[in-house]
Amino acid sequence: MTPCLRFAGANPSMPVADWRRHTAQLSLLVSLISFGGSAAAQIRDGVVLLYHHVAADTPAATSVRPETFAAHLDFLQREGYAVVALDDVVAAAIGESSRLPPKAVALTFDDGYRSIYTTALPLIEARGWPFTVFVSTDAIDRGYANFMSWDELRELEARGGRIANHGTAHGHLIRREPGESAAAWRTRVRGDIVSAQARLDAELAHPSPYFAYPYGEFDTALERIVADLDLVAFGQQSGAIGPGAILTQLARYPMATGYDSLASFAEKLRTRALPVRVLEPESRVLAAGAAAPALRIELLDGPYRRDGLRCYVAGQEPAAITWSGDIATIRAREPLGGGRHKFNCTAPSSDAPGVYYWYSHLWIQPRDDGTWYAE
Ligand SMILES: [Zn+2]
Structure with missing residues (x-):
């Protein structure tokens, strides 16, 4: 092989x-x-959905309206989706895919906003479904308005939810402080994650050993910290999760007003994990002012049409793709500039119409003057 x-x-220092x-x-x-x-036919993927607020009066980019959320749950029920615990999706990623029923979906919520307790919880509880909330513990400890309290989180746990780690301070964890050495950065960031886990362990009955990167931002050095802490980590890059998924970069579909129609919801639920191996570059973090990046991936076998591979970059024409055997080099048409960006690569199923295999690759780039973007 x-x-x-x-x-x-390719990973000598892992x-x-x-x-x-x-x-x-x-x-x-x-x-x-x-x-x-024959084995490929038995592979089962799961889709993880990511919500923040379920409310009409919070920022659209991190909110889904209550009636839209209810429509999503109705759709899952009506269309025969199996809403499973995050544990089952993780089990599938490490090869116990028999645990995952067909049409498996897991529900997650980041940050611990109060509307999850007031609005989402009753709707989910009525269906008896599991779900996971990733909380940043400072917001809970300090009693910030619009966040749940520890009492509410304990109640949420008792009513079918699981709580997991979203860091202490919800920082941009990949960023170095001015003059900060690599070792000092590691100590600080590790401390943020460990402290959050300690607060969860102290306050809750069954905290989960899972971590969600604040802002979905991760790089190889942060993945190593998370892996050393034996945490399984989720990002905000889209796609399904299947066997062989890397446990420090599991995909979720972010749900936000404007991108949450039932048609788009249904399309995401139908996706499968595109089995790729990233060859280059090792880092997702681009230098300030970097040229249009190129991603080199190897496409592994699966029941999808390799010749149908397309990679989309927001605000640009689809990326240029050149092939060498099973290896695709995918190059953006223009520089990405400061911010978080994704290459969303899809390939149609070779045997199921309307089903797409999906891989989303995260890029992070400072502004051209070297400073970081605000959010
Ligand atoms: Zn967050």
């Missing part, structure tokens, strides 16, 4: 915990590849 050897060789996980995922991939099509 030369692709796996190449993958192993820490042990990380390495063990990747190795387990690799051996699974090897067995799937060896069995070919």
